[in-house]
Amino acid sequence: MKTKVISYSFTGNNDALAAGFAREVGAEHIRITEPKKRTAGKILKENIFKKDPKINLSGDEISEDDFIVFFSPFWFGKVASPLRSYLKQLSGKAFKYGFISLCVGFEHPDGLDQFKTELGAMLRREPEFVIIKKVADLLPSDPPPTQTMLNDFRVSPEDLESLLPSLIEGAGGKFPR
16 A cells, blocks of 8 residues: 545645645655636636536546545635546545645534535545644634635745644554555
């Protein structure tokens, strides 16, 4: 079994976490990219009309022997649409996986359970783990962060140093190489 880290990131935060995580656990890091630049309007439109964008990645890089750690933000309580496009390609493939996200908002009390159900339905099996980190928890609480502060946040090397150990531990700590 081999660990692979697959990420999608709109702002670069989840890619930075994924790259650091992959480096720490000795895994290959694969980025989901898109042929066209993404805008906030496109994100909203895709979520309203439940459209899946075109991405520059196929499901061919995954085998049944892989353990996959996905990194992606949430958009409107759902998997970010570029990752959703990729997950649909993987439906029916047998592999173990987990999910980690650094997101701006995730406040719904049943949100985590709903998200696990969404992942399980798409991939036809439950994730081994789901870890959600909120940007607001990385910012000073006084004054309370504004929406602009949350949106403008970018992961620093210091943030990576403090986040990675807890992510690796929360994900099980040991990964096949």
